Amino acid sequence: MDSKLKAAFDSLQADEELKQKAWEAVEEKRKKRRSHYGKLIPAFCLLLLCLGFGSWRLYAAPVAHITIDINPSVELQINRWDKVVNVEGLNPDGEALAQSLSVRFWDYSQAVEEILQTPLVEEAAARGETLAVGVMGDDSQRREKMLEVISSCPGIGQNAYCYAAGTEQIKQAQEAGLSCGKYQAFLEWQALDPSATLEQARTMTMSQLRQKIAGLSGENQTQAPGQGQGQIQGQGQGKGWGAGGSGGKGKQGK
Amino acid sequence: MHSEEEVRQAIDRCADMVRRICGVHLKNREDTEDIFQTVFLKYAMSASEFQSLEHEKAWMIRVTINACKDLLRSLLRRRTVSLDEVLEQPAPIAENHREMLEAVLSLPVKYKDVVYLHYYEGYTASQIGEILGKKTNTVCILLTRARQMLKEKLGEGV
Numbered sequence: 001m002d003s004k005l006k007a008a009f010d011s012l013q014a015d016e017e018l019k020q021k022a023w024e025a026v027e028e029k030r031k032k033r034r035s036h037y038g039k040l041i042p043a044f045c046l047l048l049l050c051l052g053f054g055s056w057r058l059y060a061a062p063v064a065h066i067t068i069d070i071n072p073s074v075e076l077q078i079n080r081w082d083k084v085v086n087v088e089g090l091n092p093d094g095e096a097l098a099q100s101l102s103v104r105f106w107d108y109s110q111a112v113e114e115i116l117q118t119p120l121v122e123e124a125a126a127r128g129e130t131l132a133v134g135v136m137g138d139d140s141q142r143r144e145k146m147l148e149v150i151s152s153c154p155g156i157g158q159n160a161y162c163y164a165a166g167t168e169q170i171k172q173a174q175e176a177g178l179s180c181g182k183y184q185a186f187l188e189w190q191a192l193d194p195s196a197t198l199e200q201a202r203t204m205t206m207s208q209l210r211q212k213i214a215g216l217s218g219e220n221q222t223q224a225p226g227q228g229q230g231q232i233q234g235q236g237q238g239k240g241w242g243a244g245g246s247g248g249k250g251k252q253g254k
Numbered sequence: 255m256h257s258e259e260e261v262r263q264a265i266d267r268c269a270d271m272v273r274r275i276c277g278v279h280l281k282n283r284e285d286t287e288d289i290f291q292t293v294f295l296k297y298a299m300s301a302s303e304f305q306s307l308e309h310e311k312a313w314m315i316r317v318t319i320n321a322c323k324d325l326l327r328s329l330l331r332r333r334t335v336s337l338d339e340v341l342e343q344p345a346p347i348a349e350n351h352r353e354m355l356e357a358v359l360s361l362p363v364k365y366k367d368v369v370y371l372h373y374y375e376g377y378t379a380s381q382i383g384e385i386l387g388k389k390t391n392t393v394c395i396l397l398t399r400a401r402q403m404l405k406e407k408l409g410e411g412v
Contacts, residue, residue, distance in 0.1 A: 001404065005373040008354035012277045014269035018290055022269075025291040026261055026298045 060085045064137030064146060065170075066108060068115055069181045069206060070124045072097040076111055078137075078146070084111045090179065093120065109149050116155025130207040131160040132181030136170050161185075161210060177202060185209040192216035261298045267307070268314045274374065275315065278358060278366040279322035289321045296321075312385050315375075319367055319386070326363075357407040365400040368393055 062077035062085055072093035077086040084106050089095030097120055103111035112133065115121060125131060133156065135146045143164040151162045163184050165173075173183035176198050186201040189212050201209065256264070272293050276286040296317055304310040358369055367386060371377045377385065379393040386393070 001401070001408075002373055004350070004354055005358070005369070005404075008351040008358070009274050009370065009374040011351040012270075012274045012355070014273035014290070018273065018287060019265050019269050021287055022265060022291045022294045023262070026295055029295055029298065030258075 062086065063139065064135060064142055066112060066146070066150070067132075067134045067136070067180060068112065068121070069132040069134070069179055070121055070129050071205070072120050072124070073179060074098050074101075074115065076103070076108060076115075078108045082108055082146075084108055087111075097121075108146065109153060112150055113153050113155055116153065121155075125157075125159065128159065128207065129205070130210045131156070132179075132185070132206050133160065133162045134179075134181045134184070135162075135164045136167070136180060138167050140164075140166070159207070159210075161206075182206055182209065185213060188213050189216065255301065256298050261294065264297050264310070264314075265294055268311065271311070271375070272314065272318050274370060275318040275367070276322060277355070278370050279319070279326065279363070285325055289318065289325060292321050293318050315371070315385055323363075353408065357404050360407065361400060361403060365396055365403070368396045369400045369404075372397055 059079060059081070061079060063080045064078040066076040066078060067090065068074050068076070069090075071091065073090035074094045074097055075088045075090055076084050077088070079085045084103050087098045087101055087103060089098040097115070097118060100118070101111075101115065103114050106114070116131075121131070133150055135143050135150065137143050137146075143166070147162055147164045150156065156162060161181070163181060165180050165184060169183070170180050173180040176183055176186070178186060178198070178201060182201065185206060186196065186198065186209065189201070189209060190196040192213060193216055196212075204212070269290075272290055273286065276289050280286050280289065293314065297314065302313065304313065358366060361369065368382055371382045371385065372379070379397065380390040382388070382393045383390045388396075
């Protein structure tokens with residue numbers, strides 16, 4: 001029976017038509033697959049590109065600015081994760097300083113410390129120039145927190161003035177043709193001396209403005225200021241709050 | 255995925271075997287074509303790396319048997335047809351072969367595969383057990399009973 005079974009099964013064979021149809025079915029499937037993946041792969045790559053670009057934009061988007069104003073003047077743009085995403089010089093010395101720095105992607109407090117330790121800044125501080133460090137941004141909580149952190153930086157010593165300001169005040173400073181720090185100082189001066197003008201402020205350095213304010217506040221210690229409320233303890237020393245006309249807040253360095 | 259060349263070679267090597275297994279299970283040419291294409295499509299799209307031709311053959315047998323069983327489970331496909339339709343192919347089949355094939359085709363499903371794999375492909379009971387996922391003893395029993403049934407159908411003179 002074995003041989004007969006074998007012979008019987010031998011008679012069952014796949015004809016060429018059957019083989020050809022199977023081959024064609026395989027080819028058809030391959031073509032469909034290539035076409036399917038052919039569309040998917042570019043779409044996937046595009047998606048990855050968009051995600052990558054979108055993620056980078058999110059990461060690189062500044063939510064706050066820190067200006068360090070002593071001449072040189074530089075501005076740090078800070079992202080939502082407290083990292084420096086850009087450094088810009090606000091004047092020729094500031095541009096030179098910005099180019100020499102590599103604080104991008106650093107934590108902002110470390111970047112500020114690094115800048116305050118640069119020779120240019122240290123020399124200016126040694127000459128008695130006033131250092132103004134401003135924190136600007138729309139989020140008041142973030143501004144306050146950053147202000148607190150920066151005020152505690154080791155480089156913030158005598159003759160240092162830290163302040164925070166919202167977008168509105170930045171705009172006003174720009175319209176007045178002053179840096180935000182100087183504009184705040186001008187407002188403080190004007191609060192103490194209503195005859196103060198923008199033209200005068202423009203010709204003065206930050207140190208001169210601070211000295212003016214210190215002098216006037218020393219004279220007017222017993223009098224309430226003209227605009228807003230402020231308390232400055234000592235002259236250029238101790239911690240105090242100076243109120244700008246648009247609700248800015250400042251802290252005097254230690 | 256297997257390359258075009260690999261698929262062509264597999265078709266050349268295994269087409270007859272796949273055809274025979276289809277012939278043992280299926281009732282018409284249309285279903286045979288269907289399963290034939292399914293098996294080689296699966297082979298083409300499979301990422302399986304075969305250690306040897308024997309390994310590939312065993313894979314092909316399993317896939318073909320499973321595909322045939324899946325098709326038969328589908329209610330729409332269940333209908334009885336004549337042997338002529340089942341054995342439909344260009345070359346005529348000799349009468350004695352037809353008788354034998356008819357006897358095998360009339361066996362219950364569980365006997366058909368073991369009969370084919372043992373008597374035609376020459377696998378041992380344990381090898382058949384591995385391919386079909388059955389115990390060796392079970393295969394031996396199936397083979398013994400299948401032989402008895404075939405003898406009853408075909409007469410003791412077979």
